[in-house]
Amino acid sequence: MDLRYSESDLAFRAELRSWLADVLPTLPPKPAPDDWPARRDWDTGWQRQLFEAGYAGINWPKEYGGRGATLTEQLIYLEETTRAGAPYIGVNFVGMLHAGPTVMAEASEEQKAFHLPRILRGEEVWCQGFSEPGAGSDLASLSCKAFRDGDHYVVTGQKIWTSFAQVADWCELLVRTDASSKHKGITWLICPMDLPGIEIRPLRTIVGSSEFSEVFFDEVRVPVSQRVGDENDGWRIAMVTFSFERGTGFISDLVETDKMISELVELAKRVTRKGATAWDDVALRREIGQMQAQMDALWAMTKRNLAQAERNGVPGVGGSVVKLYYSELFQRLTDVAMRLLERASLSRDDVGQLVGSGSFVEERLRSTSFTIAAGTSQIQRNIVAERILGLPKDR
Amino acid sequence: MDLRYSESDLAFRAELRSWLADVLPTLPPKPAPDDWPARRDWDTGWQRQLFEAGYAGINWPKEYGGRGATLTEQLIYLEETTRAGAPYIGVNFVGMLHAGPTVMAEASEEQKAFHLPRILRGEEVWCQGFSEPGAGSDLASLSCKAFRDGDHYVVTGQKIWTSFAQVADWCELLVRTDASSKHKGITWLICPMDLPGIEIRPLRTIVGSSEFSEVFFDEVRVPVSQRVGDENDGWRIAMVTFSFERGTGFISDLVETDKMISELVELAKRVTRKGATAWDDVALRREIGQMQAQMDALWAMTKRNLAQAERNGVPGVGGSVVKLYYSELFQRLTDVAMRLLERASLSRDDVGQLVGSGSFVEERLRSTSFTIAAGTSQIQRNIVAERILGLPKDR
Amino acid sequence: MDFELTDDQIALQEGLRSFCSGRFPIEVVRAVEATGGIDRDRWRELADMGTFALRLAEDAGGVGLGTADAVLAFEELGRALVPGPLVWTHLAAGLVDGAATGEVVVTGIERDDASGVIEFPATADVLLILDTDGAWRVDVADLALAPLDPPLDPLTPVARLTAPLPQGAKVLDAGPAAELRLTGAALTAGQLLGISTATTDLAVAFAKERVQFDRPIGQFQALKHLMADMLTRSEVARGAVYAAGVTVDDPEVGPVARAVAAAKLTAGEAAVENTKTCVQVHGGMGYTWEVDAHLQLKRAYVLDAAFGGREHWAEAMADLAFT
């Protein structure tokens, strides 16, 4: 067991850190949260900048424009960018973390050669067409159907929870191509978002934002050449996507959580009560100390996962453990902040001197989704119990 | 809504309190924990004393020797006896709280006339023959079988978790009389414990005590006249028993829990660390304050349950709520004690000046059973979800 | 002792419930986001129902009922998510002219509340201030306020004081002001109790309807147990909340502050934990603006922080019970 970074890791970290220090102050101001075209430009502009500096797709193969580096360097990249407050991956999320890795693992050479470099260069934005109103935790029950008509699939149905649909060029789309089979009747398509028959209705979330949409497909004709893998083999391919999501996909969330703990301490030092700061309260100190210990442990576990992924090539089901633990830790963290703020928690804006109070309130609301999206905590516990512990399946 | 005690309630409380103050100091010393014959004598002696003073069976009808009083008086009785440190109900537990009430509700006039006064006078000790090694949470799958042979049932099988079996005169015994039906093939018998073919093997518990036994029945001949209710109607009758257990049966446990919170405060005042007592630790104060608030709330709820039982005659399923809540509160309470004691928790004996430390350690171990016995917390949650909330049954 | 609702109390409870469902359906509640959290016409209807004058003596133009009854009424108001500074205006009835009749809307704050957060800044007329010396009134128009946007609860707009609170005109001495504070906490606990029950109902209804894996999700034990815990928390809190109302009216049955501590703490716990669970049971739908679960969650947090949060009351309980 070795926790030392190699010379080249350290050099990479230093070089990245210095680049970030140079570049971040020069970024243009962030656009308004609901101005999606502007956000697309901003996020893809940053992606382009990363690409040009050699920081796009740290562990993607060089042949597609990636850096071809190790997972350890990917970890360093995520640590440094998050700590430096670099832009969030934003509209590039689905392309970089879901669709891209899936295309890399399962698509044809032409598909890879076409999409992967464009994703890395910030020229393509993707969205995800998986969930449906009737197919959430039970995703395999999806009913958005597609039938073959010559060289096309004709797609009709509805998707939901599609992030960035308004500005996406492509959709990783799961469709039902065989109604007689559940898991073996699903096909994975790359659907161009400018085809006729696609209608997008933004959904308003708990925080009032509109990054998710419902997407309606009405006899949308997708060329058969846009299929990834075999017809009716889409479920297996989607599971590949999930294995990435459940594998190393949460690392930046962990770095974010760690940062939030420190920010909670800063906030506690600003809150005064009974003539002292809240940080002088031993109960709060213990609570935060416990969370930091849990966070450090989780981080250490992630380094173990990474070492295993580096050895075996594929991230394991350990991602369910990470997601279960960090999502509940994060919610607990924001709940502590709510109690700490007392009536200063009544606004999502910072209250007077309490810099950061508003973002904790916002995160409390936003983090309600952490135990829901990408597999609820209930589903994650089933996965852990059945796949890791070998307990019998529910019937 | 009225929380005032009536004049007669107050008079009853005063009279009982004064009687307890007179009598308790005169009690003989308690026998050793595992000397069961001595414990039987001691516990039934106390029961006899209660009877003679008019305090046995506060809400049992006068015709059987009870006081025929209200549930409120029963509540006062349990409050006063627990607070005064009066003897625990001990070996009279099954007779007074399980078998007795069931006999009262379901047995024949002869059976009632025979057993009820004897239970009240401390002349009869009962044990419970319900659980089996293969039938715990799934009690209705019990297999201890009985077949009719003339005027007798011939019983063969095994029971487990039978408290006080060593010194019991009677057993409320559930037997399988029809193997072709699950719930409708069970019969409720009053089994004399001195019949040939009964063998008792004490079980050692987590605290090393021997109040539970395994009881083996080998062709034990129980007269048919000892049956309560109809053949194969025993499940319904057992449910009556449980409705008492889940109804007002936990009141003394609540009083006990409340007392334990106060004792924890006393203990905290005796523990010193960093030049102060543990009671000066604000985290501990909040933790205990929270538990006391929850306890007060639970106690208030119990008074509501009581009022409803008084109006409707039958305690409702609210007992599952009480059990769920108090058992987890109690476990939390003892866990706080373990943390408070640090290495002084390494003994079930009091460590030096820390009077009471040992009993908290013992209670931590003992209370592991609170979320298991008389229906696990998992079973209780099913009951609440299905019977109160009307959620669909598992399949 | 008979700790069950009287027939009159059941009638009051049912009356309020049917009033709320008739006049404050969720569309009406949601619509106040556009009007600073209050609809003046509906506010007067609330007054007509006796919401504010409930505990005021009949000869002072009130209904002449007790806190035990008021707690039941506020439970219903909480259940329906009726917006506005209901508790403060209720407390001001008899102290601030027009509060009882719904002509004047009163919000309030503790003078030592370092947050300086004022609820309903654009719509309330009067601010009631509680401190250790008594209760004081100030016109909201006289306050220096900075906007805070967006609020946690879209139906509870807030602003922040940018200058120290004026002393105000005294309306009550220290003793009765302290009682007022406890009453406020008890009524807020009533609202929290109402939310904790409503959110349980909402989760259960959804879980019976929503099908995944070919069965209603309410059949899955994990969700079932989450909802069993919701019911448990609500019912335990109900005991404490009702007891607090009774105890405020009749301090001979027990120490008032302790009863209020148990009520506010357990009702806050029930409302916050239950509304979070309700969102979880709803899955993705719980994360939408469209489903009411988020409104319950946000209101639960707002009320949990009002009149002393759970940490405050836990510490108070430790002092009250053990020193």
Place this chain on the structure above:
Amino acid sequence: MDFELTDDQIALQEGLRSFCSGRFPIEVVRAVEATGGIDRDRWRELADMGTFALRLAEDAGGVGLGTADAVLAFEELGRALVPGPLVWTHLAAGLVDGAATGEVVVTGIERDDASGVIEFPATADVLLILDTDGAWRVDVADLALAPLDPPLDPLTPVARLTAPLPQGAKVLDAGPAAELRLTGAALTAGQLLGISTATTDLAVAFAKERVQFDRPIGQFQALKHLMADMLTRSEVARGAVYAAGVTVDDPEVGPVARAVAAAKLTAGEAAVENTKTCVQVHGGMGYTWEVDAHLQLKRAYVLDAAFGGREHWAEAMADLAFT
């Protein structure tokens, strides 16, 4: 960076595991209740396996391995519930003659531990005392002790000091003694990790076998989820515990005290919570002396309190990370 076990570490782990299952089956472990918690012959076998001399330099007669390796060894000892003052004797190797070879059994205490509780009073030879000035040795025979019966853990007998601790003979200065304390906490965390894994295995095995309602109880979601949480706690703690071992050996990778804090706290949490859950999963059987679940629970509490409990480390972590 490659935070996976090396082949040598895997061999060490497997070697210890097979040694423990061969020489410390649960019947042997249980039998030490009758002999004051230690069986001298088996103790020497532990020494022969290198348990105590593991980190001692080879030229001092030791095995010359690091704390990262020792943590793996202690995980196995914890898993098998091997009794005795293993950590203290290990820490004493090289400081107290005969400790490394298993001839002398060493127990220990912090001088400022107000409990005055000494483990293995009847069987240990030497007491090691840690304080802010260093480490000190005293013969157990020279202590004034009062019995404490029964112990929490039947396999960890205890007594209480009835007189102040003697000063003892100094065996180590302040600096290395402070390091020794951290190493002790890390090794204890290793034991706790072993227990948390063993108890998960025990619960899972039972849940696969035990049938109620015509199916293995491990099919019920409520129990399934309890066990998923057990695995989660264990695996998260494993990260911290292994990292603590590595960090003690190589402080350049991070602050040692912080790594130890994370390890001891999360391993204690995993062991205590998991052993409680294991009892619950077993139902009535978990409450018996016959099933091993209670031994795991009791040992978890004993070790959670050793070398600083969770509250101690939580507070320490807050200081270490944020001041």
